[in-house]
Amino acid sequence: MHARHPHPATPGASAPAQLPDAFPPKRGKKRGGYNCGRCGLPKKGHSCHVPATTTPADSTSSAVIAAVSSPLSVVLSPSPLRQSYPHPRRALSFDDIDVRDSIGSDNEEEYIDPDLEPAVCSGRLPPTCLWNVLRRLPPPALLSAAKVCKGWRETARRLWRAAEELRLRVPAKAQVGLVGSVLQKCPALIRLSLRMESDVDATMLACIAFSCPNLESMEIFTASTSINRITGDELGRFVSDKRCLTSLKMEGCSNLGGFILCSSSLSTLWLSDLHSLSKMVFNCPSLKEISLDFSRQENDNTNLTTMVDCLGRSCPRLQNIHIASIRLSHAVVLALTAANLRGLRMLSLVLGSEITDASVAAIASTYSNLELLDLSGSTISDSGIGMICNVFPETLSKLLLALCPNITSSGIQFAAAQLPLLELMDCGMTICDPNSQSPIAEESSDCELQNTPNSKLHLIYQKLIIKHGRLKKLSLWGCSGLDVRFYS
Numbered sequence: 301m302h303a304r305h306p307h308p309a310t311p312g313a314s315a316p317a318q319l320p321d322a323f324p325p326k327r328g329k330k331r332g333g334y335n336c337g338r339c340g341l342p343k344k345g346h347s348c349h350v351p352a353t354t355t356p357a358d359s360t361s362s363a364v365i366a367a368v369s370s371p372l373s374v375v376l377s378p379s380p381l382r383q384s385y386p387h388p389r390r391a392l393s394f395d396d397i398d399v400r401d402s403i404g405s406d407n408e409e410e411y412i413d414p415d416l417e418p419a420v421c422s423g424r425l426p427p428t429c430l431w432n433v434l435r436r437l438p439p440p441a442l443l444s445a446a447k448v449c450k451g452w453r454e455t456a457r458r459l460w461r462a463a464e465e466l467r468l469r470v471p472a473k474a475q476v477g478l479v480g481s482v483l484q485k486c487p488a489l490i491r492l493s494l495r496m497e498s499d500v501d502a503t504m505l506a507c508i509a510f511s512c513p514n515l516e517s518m519e520i521f522t523a524s525t526s527i528n529r530i531t532g533d534e535l536g537r538f539v540s541d542k543r544c545l546t547s548l549k550m551e552g553c554s555n556l557g558g559f560i561l562c563s564s565s566l567s568t569l570w571l572s573d574l575h576s577l578s579k580m581v582f583n584c585p586s587l588k589e590i591s592l593d594f595s596r597q598e599n600d601n602t603n604l605t606t607m608v609d610c611l612g613r614s615c616p617r618l619q620n621i622h623i624a625s626i627r628l629s630h631a632v633v634l635a636l637t638a639a640n641l642r643g644l645r646m647l648s649l650v651l652g653s654e655i656t657d658a659s660v661a662a663i664a665s666t667y668s669n670l671e672l673l674d675l676s677g678s679t680i681s682d683s684g685i686g687m688i689c690n691v692f693p694e695t696l697s698k699l700l701l702a703l704c705p706n707i708t709s710s711g712i713q714f715a716a717a718q719l720p721l722l723e724l725m726d727c728g729m730t731i732c733d734p735n736s737q738s739p740i741a742e743e744s745s746d747c748e749l750q751n752t753p754n755s756k757l758h759l760i761y762q763k764l765i766i767k768h769g770r771l772k773k774l775s776l777w778g779c780s781g782l783d784v785r786f787y788s
Contacts, residue, residue, distance in 0.1 A: 442459065466493070472523075483512060486511075486512070489514070490514055493518075496522050515545060517546060517547040532560070532577075548568070549568070549570035552572070558577050560579070567586050567588045569584070573595055575594065581614075588619045605635045608639065609639070612639020619645050624648075624651055632652070633662050644670070647670055648672070650675075652675075660675070672697070673696060681706040685712075697721045698724040702727060703728070727774075
């Protein structure tokens with residue numbers, strides 16, 4: 301074989317005229333030549349010895365040569381040459397590598413490790429940096445970032461597949477298919493939180509059950525304009541089918557009607573806006589926390605005594621109980637004490653106007669290790685506070701007695717003095733001036749004070765002196781009957 305001889309060096313002014321003869325343009329694949337543009341020798345294993353000229357004409361010719369010889373230099377070539385391509389590529393294309401690395405390379409395509417592919421396809425950005433940046437984006441922004449380039453699209457896809465927690469706000473006019481398309485991107489999802497501005501029904505539950513086989517925690521919050529149409533039977537089927545579900549929180553449960561929940565893994569259950577439940581069966585031996593918030597309607601005919609009795613028999617591991625209902629009574633408290641839940645640490649019975657000092661005595665005689673006691677909205681008096689202080693001096697750290705009209709400043713002061721571990725105390729709307737109109741009571745119809753005969757015995761403009769070493773928060777909102785307050 302005869303080796304090619306180098307072409308003689310030509311003056312800079314004649315270089316543009318010889319370029320079409322030396323490098324004829326190709327209209328098929330836009331691939332450059334395999335010879336050096338300065339000396340003419342093959343590029344493979346070649347180090348050019350001809351120095352580059354610095355004249356303006358040579359700089360123009362070198363740009364044209366680079367544009368012809370490198371298929372990856374479309375972004376970096378002058379704009380008139382970009383317009384000659386039928387489909388110009390993006391100006392900020394992260395798919396391309398530097399043209400200087402490809403001119404001296406004999407291979408058109410290099411092997412890219414799959415683990416390092418995001419680094420090459422993202423403008424030399426390290427994969428860990430790109431991952432940490434994209435993982436902080438909300439779902440809409442992540443969907444937009446996936447449209448930037450191939451590298452970002454692949455990283456976004458991996459983020460969706462590796463996501464374990466997802467929070468979504470579903471607009472009012474959105475359909476179930478929108479939520480399903482997003483959930484199908486996350487096969488490893490275990491925690492889901494939905495802020496629903498549209499209606500919720502069984503179709504949404506079926507979509508979640510199909511798209512999230514390993515779901516452990518689900519939260520559904522409803523807006524004021526949305527309606528939760530899920531029934532008790534549909535909720536029971538969902539809970540029984542999800543063997544990994546440990547936490548369920550749902551708002552707007554006014555259409556349940558009744559339910560039977562059977563789950564060996566469920567440990568946390570929050571249901572709000574309940575109304576007139578005909579049956580409530582809990583077969584959840586691992587349940588540790590339950591919160592049931594009933595509607596404030598007078599026609600609510602839920603039998604709370606039967607419900608509490610069922611909880612005591614089927615959920616022996618309960619530690620936290622919260623029940624908010626105007627139907628709470630002393631009979632419900634007696635049913636709760638009969639359950640004898642040994643692990644109970646937090647008890648909250650809110651808005652029970654029929655809960656009296658006798659109810660406090662029953663609670664104190666059965667559950668002596670309470671850390672939180674909330675009897676807001678009850679009719680207990682200072683005598684009930686005295687029983688609380690005698691039984692829980694070494695365990696109670698949070699005491700909430702808001703909306704209790706029979707409590708005076710003496711009872712509040714006595715509780716602060718006798719409970720050394722107390723950190724939170726709420727006595728809002730307890731000592732009120734009957735002649736003053738509270739704006740809070742006017743705006744909120746759910747927090748109306750119960751008229752009791754003992755309310756006439758209250759002394760207005762009472763003094764309150766509290767000295768406590770660990771008390772972090774003392775709430776006296778709406779106490780217009782207090783004239784002087786001293787905190788230290």
